[in-house]
Amino acid sequence: MIKSIKTWILVGFASLLLVACGQGGGGAGSKKSKTLDNTKKAGFVKCGVSQGLPGFSNADASGNWSGIDVDVCRAVAAAVLGDADKVKYTPLSAKERFTALTSGEIDVLARNTTWTLSRDADIGLTFVGVNFYDGQGFMVRKNSGINSVNDFRNGISACTNTGTTTELNMRDFFNSKNISYEPIAFEKADEVVQAYDAGRCDTYTTDKSGLAAQRTKMSNPDEHKVLPETISKEPLGPVVRQGDAVWEDIVRWSLNTMIEAEEYGVNSSNASSLKDSENPAIKRLVGSEGELGAAFGLDNDWSLRIIEQVGNYGESYKKHIADTGILPNRGPNQLWTKGGILYVPPAR
């Protein structure tokens, strides 16, 4: 018996270490980028997305992905490979996402992921920017008589997703209000929706954009409402592996290009006609001035391709978030020049 226990423990260790050793990738931070080389060799960008969140990353019936997170992947593909469609999407649960990235299964994680200190610093990840400023809210039934978070009472049950910052914010919030609550955390969003819809919990809490998107999945969406309060900051953005500075820059500036393009009024239909613009900032964006692409080992039209094939941030937001009725009002996700907080460093 003892011998067989020992053997099993050894076998257990061996197999878990097998899981641990990932593929190669992510070399040292020199001018060369292993991830870029591998991506060019493979001919597609390996991108991790959600398992289905309308507006952010959602596949239609024929398996075509769309959403503002998906557009980040498409922008990177347009910049690096010249074709925004050359993306291989990997749907990931909240739990799997970081391991998939650190192990090299994906090279970009664009999956409505909140930028926090511990994630950025602790687990081998680097956040490259913010493509959606979100905040956590609560959904309740309209007839519940709950009109604000101040109407919550001891004993309320709250459904949410496991493995997200939501779970932590929920605790901080109820603790600060000194309310005892019953937390019910599911692994997948669909099950949260089903359980809340069935009446298992009194409120459903997650990022407000998520609430708006999930409400459409309820058996009767009109019976539910989102409370006005926002209880947390949720800057959502794309993530890359630590240790490949060039790749990190490519993803960061692919996103920045989309936002900067909106700021200068460059969009998918007028981009190529603006090559001879008077404004040097616009000329740099469409690649007719400067040698910006060379800094990452790309050609000079990388940003033009992003704008032409994917569009600027405003177009992406309108198409995926506003026109789908998820959040028609841009709120903080408006340019800094128009009262929002979208502000990116200049591309020069």
Add this chain to the structure above:
Amino acid sequence: MIFKKFSIENKKARDLIPQAITVLALLSIIIYFATNAQINMGNRGISFGFGFLNQEASFDITFSMIEYDGSHSYGRAFLVGLLNTILVSVIGIFFATIIGVVVGISRLSDNYLIAKVAEWYVEIFRNIPLILQIFFWYFAALRALPLPENGISFNDISFLTIKGWYVPKFIWTNFNIFLLSVIAAFIAIYFINSYATKQREQFGKQLPATSISLATLILIPLITFFFLGVSLTFEYPVLKQLSSTVYTYEGGVSIIPELIALALALSMYTATFIAENVRAGILGVGKGQKEAAASIGLNKNQILKLVVMPQALRIIIPPTTNQYLNLTKNSSLAAAIAYPDIVLVFAGTALMQTGRAIEIISITMLTYLTLSISISMFMNWYNKKMAIKEK
């Protein structure tokens, strides 16, 4: 002379060398993978260590058998998850065994209806994937339950609702004394039974050992209530309004629906396999045994209890051990319906919050390994006890 010890002619050495080589090979594989993982993690700036277990978990858990809230550590959260896994496994094993034995015996019944019902039960429940059964019990059966304000009332002391089954809470005074008395009762029962066995084997006297044991189990703890200051009061759940249409129950104990659904699914599913083991065990006992028992005048129940079952158990126990192990491991499907077992709490939330995949997955694997080995060691002991003893 000393060289002979290591020469190839020495049987001991001959036996030992292949084993040593195997262990060495295994070790080098492990070291290779460990180094590989270490290098890869180093490249990506990931540290390795178990220090995080002392950090504050800062997430809450629906249901815990020990005191826990988010200010406790990840280590404590692990313990909560582990206890919840053990709880659902124990409940599942208990009911799976009872249902399994009843159904297994029913399948051999002379009554056509009973036999057919048992057969259909087995065929249906063992052929549907377990995860679907869990979803069925949780989402389909749960949906049918009423909201708290219309909860199904059992005599106004217990309520079944979509939010869970609210039962009265036991409030003990001098619980320790009561516990000791129960232990004392069991010790007494052990002696009563061994005395009864002795009487039967030596003098052929039949003592009503079962009835006496039962009486002991009731009487000894009862005495503590009257003479030793033990008392028990109940705290009943009371409906509480949270807002115009939102209700819940306060007081009492809430058995969460996730636990009910999971325990139901696990026991109904595993019971089918146990039922088949029981049937195989009974059919495996020679016909002559039953005929011989009948010929000395035992009735049907006595034949089953005294002649067939003791022999059948030897066939039933080993495969049933496998089912117990399966049930325990299958309980990890809990994550799908938010039952806070070790996989959801520790390999889920804690893994996500800390990002320590290797550490957490290895702890979780070792935990399941330990659980499984404990169960199989216990069952091996029981199996040995039930094996044929020559007298």
